Amino acid sequence: MGVLDVFRRVRYYSPMTQIVLVGLVCFLCPGMFNALNGMGGGGQMDRTTGNNANTALYCTFIVFGILGGSIVNLFGVRWTIFCSGLTYALYSGSYIYLNHTANGAFTIAAGAILGVGAGILWAAQGMIMVSYPREEEKGKYIAIFWIIFNLGGVIGGILPFAINFHSEKDSLSDGVYIAFVVLECLGALMGLALAPPAKVVRNDGSSVVLVKYTSVGKETVGILKLFVDPMMLALLPMCFTSNFFYSYQFGPVNASIFTLRTRGFNNIFYWGAQMVGAYALSYLLDNQRMTRRTRGLVAFAIVAVFFNVIWGGTLKQQLKYTHGPLPNGEPTDYPGGLIDFLQHSRAAGPIILYMLYGIGDALYQNFAYWLIGSLTNDSQKLSRYAGFYKGIQSLGATVAWQLDAKSVSYLHQLIGNWVLLVISLVPMLYVVWTLKDHSEDPEDASKADSADEYVEKQGEAVYV
Template identity: 85%
Template sequence: MGFLDRFRGASYFSPMTQVVLVGFVCFLCPGMFNALNGMGGGGQVDRTTGNNANTALYCTFIIFGVLGGAIVNLCGVRWTIFGSGLTYALYSSSYIYLNHTGNGAFTIAAGAILGIGAGILWAAQGMIMVSYPREEEKGRYIAVFWIIFNMGGMLGGILPFAINYHSTKDSLSDGVYIAFVVLECIGAALGLALAPPAKVVREDGSSVVLVKYTSVRIEAVEILKLFMNPMMLALLPMCFASNFFYSYQFGPINGSIFNIRTRGFNNIFYWGAQMIGAYALSFLLDNQRMTRRTRGIIALAIVAVFFNVVWGGTLKLQQKYTHGPLPNGETTDYPGGLIDFLESKRAAGPIILYTLHGVGDALYQNLAYWVIGSLTNDGQKLSRYAGFYKGIQSLGATVAWQLDAKSVSYMNQLIGNWVLLAISMFPMFYVVYTLKDHSEEPTDTKPTNYYDEEEKA
């Protein structure tokens, strides 16, 4: 069955429909957030407030990322996603206040609140994306989600590009932030359209929910076990590094050498390239002619080579400048000043390089989710694994955003990213090498708390 054929004839209660729905939730919520972050400093000329808000965000994300799986298991996916989506709208609206007052306290507080919502939302999203499909379809389902999700980043790049096309300001206008708020509210409401997991049935008639009992005590114990799980411990470097590079890509690259409209233009390609990378990798990850271990090793080799080539090119670019626009009005020291996309000779190379970073992000993240999804088919375990992944990922992001906030040199940020990514490859190889062709199956079939409640709702 072809890639697009998966969409045809899918009923509301099919796994594909649910993955598409959660994809559109993330298209409108995290997708818009990514677009805003991709502008560098949330679209502000002074990145300090945006960097501090991201630090606050990822500090709370660390905690609620790890706890997110338990919260989803206890409370269900629909209302947790709805409430989490609203925290994205609150964060975007805080920049309107910042535009008019110059006071970053509200934005930083909104970032901390968003970290709570994001931790829960991504745990729910991860559970749906990697536990609903059959084993041989997980690569495709991850790609379908990633394509829809990153359409949000593309749209979020188009909005500031179009609205600020004739602007001479270095910060985004209120209109852009208002558009983000409206779209994020729609995304939150879309979370209520998700079906209760107990009603979702695969094409072969099997239920996606087999493990059906949980409680606060059970979830607390299971979360503690994550930190003693050999596979999770081996994946710690992968989790830590998986969002570390965003602060460097969005700030020292996109936010430092391009003007405001070109930053939005660049993000159209950055997030669009992610769709291509995810789609291409899915064919390898679901190739049933090879063992799961072989697929994983080849995918890891591709990711390793790609990252080293792209970061090597980035090193060459970084040697040309040391800083971006400064609050005192000083412009970047990049040769010739800020780049506009219409300056084709100056713009082509840096824009292509930034786009390739988007491809690399998709390859790394899709492989990470596929590896996690290959460890088990148990939906409740996968919600905890996804939460663990996002929690440790947020720990890395917290460090990364503070490096930029504390004005660590761009070259040192680049070296730190490159080293972390290289280190993460070795334990990832160990986990991939131990993968079996069939994941463990859940065995507990006792009745549940939240699934029953969601079904009644």
């Protein structure tokens, strides 16, 4: 074997390289989408179209999130991620049309198409993130992905903040949306750089994937089994809740009490705080001096306490106002009007609270992925588990975005978020309590031949 071959096998085909690559894809695609979404209403003063587009997005996401794992299993990671990435660019570009026509139909349709792509992309991402590393490294790999991914949100927050720094407009300019489209197209292209999972080899020489060629029938049965899997049923409330709070944080908070440029400023810290939260939690989740159950219980306690504290602080803030700027020109009823980041005495508390939202999101999402990754080491199952997680997550998001679109009171939206969090904690605790120190599947040792032989026989579609 030549030096180049050794380099390719050790570096390019290592799990870490693949995690970094998929992190960069998500940095440029979902990361930019998060930055745009975090502006509230896709950066438009009137959030109606953005909310309806998100509802359409998450409706299709529900279906293709659940089906996504099987679609990726059948067709491979490269082309599924490439095609999925392009749907993000289509969605961002649709806002340029909205700026010039005030017709939201195209944006809503683009949202529905994005839901298809996002469901497939996140199923592939979830499988890569939780199945490639060894058991004792899963927390670190999840954190590394989360840091790279959320760096996209940080950069995406800088763009509108810088471009609109001196602008008095109520909506983002075409230039901001064009920048998002270019970056998202680049992210889609990066998906083609991913290696087939059956070629990925860990540092200890073990192959990530040792499974036989899958089929439509096998994947159909696998999907149906998700709905009778006791652990998946127990985690349903967690999945449903895990993105529910976005609509409230981005709309009734960020878009309702802050100026346009401050929304972008806030997103820099929101997504940056996610990186800090993910990095800190990874040390606990991979701490081998504690049993897996103990690590899970401590992480669970941190998530539960942190989220209840920030919702308590949010309640105190929410009682000060009932609405943001309205399409008829009526300003927000937040005391003193919209907050600008240069108004230090007014801005400090609300901006810090918004930053804490980012930490809370990272803690919840990273713990959720770690919990799912602790249930099995079977890559095929994990792709379906990840798809199930994103699908049910999208069901929750669909409901949440419609609550804001239908002008449900901000206080009631907050209460709904808080109640759902409390409900999700009980079955999460049950799953944590059942964790074992190792989740190796008995059949792993008997899975045929080698990954390289399967790649030679079936190409990338062997798995993923």
